Amino acid sequence: MKAPTRQRAKAIALPAILDIGNAQELQESLSAALEGSPVLRLNGSKTQQVSTPGVQVLLAAAQSAEAGGGRLVLSSPSQALQEAFGSLGLSNQLNEWRAANG
16 A cells, blocks of 8 residues: 655755755755655765755754654765754754654
């Protein structure tokens, strides 16, 4: 039996650069993905540069997913993602998203 369409989650590869220059585009992309599934699956292996606006977009997407009964799942966070979250005191949040990958 197939799962309902809303429960399926498509993996999204995060861009190489997460900054103010592409924050709105990323936000729109993640919002669109959440319309199809409450689970937002992201791959962060290719991300090489991260600034605070990029982190804010990911945090907002996680809140939206949770508000819809879902969650954000992050696989393979790059060193840049780990350092950005660490420098903002958000390592625990990043680790929760990684653990959700399971």
